[in-house]
Amino acid sequence: MKTKLKITFPASLTDTPLTYLLIKEFDLKVNILKADIDFNNVGHILYEFTGDQGKIQSTIEYIKSLGITCESIKSTIKIDENLCTDCGLCTSVCFSKSLSIGAPDWTLSFDTDKCIGCNHCIPVCPARAIKEA
Ligand code: SF4
Numbered sequence: 017m018k019t020k021l022k023i024t025f026p027a028s029l030t031d032t033p034l035t036y037l038l039i040k041e042f043d044l045k046v047n048i049l050k051a052d053i054d055f056n057n058v059g060h061i062l063y064e065f066t067g068d069q070g071k072i073q074s075t076i077e078y079i080k081s082l083g084i085t086c087e088s089i090k091s092t093i094k095i096d097e098n099l100c101t102d103c104g105l106c107t108s109v110c111f112s113k114s115l116s117i118g119a120p121d122w123t124l125s126f127d128t129d130k131c132i133g134c135n136h137c138i139p140v141c142p143a144r145a146i147k148e149a
């Protein structure tokens with residue numbers, strides 16, 4: 017199964033070779049969807065892990081034991097259906113095809129499993145219907 021984990025490193029731990037440790041210790045298939053360090057030197061990584069649920073749970077516990085914040089997420093965005101006008105603009109920047117619109121009802125569909133957390137859809141929404149989760 018695939019699981020997305022949002023990781024936040026305190027500034028004191030940003031040099032931890034976490035990806036290396038996880039591959040070595042847990043034999044998981046690891047895909048880094050996004051990584052950055054903010055102005056406060058806090059590190060952020062969005063991982064997608066493929067492996068059995070037991071290993072992924074052990075991985076979460078291991079990461080937390082290092083003092084690193086770790087949460088399982090479905091997606092980095094949420095869509096307010098009350099604000100969305102189904103204009104379809106966001107689908108044009110969603111390269112993972114997580115956002116789509118089409119016949120027969122021409123309303124926006126969001127497949128959280130395909131979302132890679134790029135957040136490119138947030139600024140293009142004229143209705144401000146898309147927010148960070
Ligand atoms: S965050 Fe990126 S992948 Fe996810 S829905 Fe928005 S554009 Fe698509």
Ligand code: SF4
Pocket residue numbers: 095099100101102103104105106107124140141142143144145146
């Ligand atoms: S750009 Fe905004 S209003 Fe348009 S379909 Fe996407 S979420 Fe809805």
